[in-house]
Amino acid sequence: MGKSFLYILYSPSINQYYLGISHDPEKRLIYHNSARKGWTQRGRPRQLLFKKEWESRSDAIKWERKLKSLKRRDIIEIIVQNKFEWKD
Numbered sequence: 186m187g188k189s190f191l192y193i194l195y196s197p198s199i200n201q202y203y204l205g206i207s208h209d210p211e212k213r214l215i216y217h218n219s220a221r222k223g224w225t226q227r228g229r230p231r232q233l234l235f236k237k238e239w240e241s242r243s244d245a246i247k248w249e250r251k252l253k254s255l256k257r258r259d260i261i262e263i264i265v266q267n268k269f270e271w272k273d
Contacts, residue, residue: 187208188208188238188240188241189238190206190208190236190237190239195232196227199228201228202234202261214231217231235265
């Protein structure tokens, strides 16, 4: 299906990270900062801190699920600092 990105947004106002996948993380950031209702309305403005390109959407989804299942802020901060080793 084409390349996809795993991305990490940060909201300084609520001190919270958000992980997602998209074909266009910059466009997705605009959506997160402009949605009129729902979860994305909280915590604006968000900042795009990290994006990693994957060859397939399924790889991006695999890593998104793996990282979300950890529920560990310290891991996300290591990723943002580009000190994370992407191994299976």
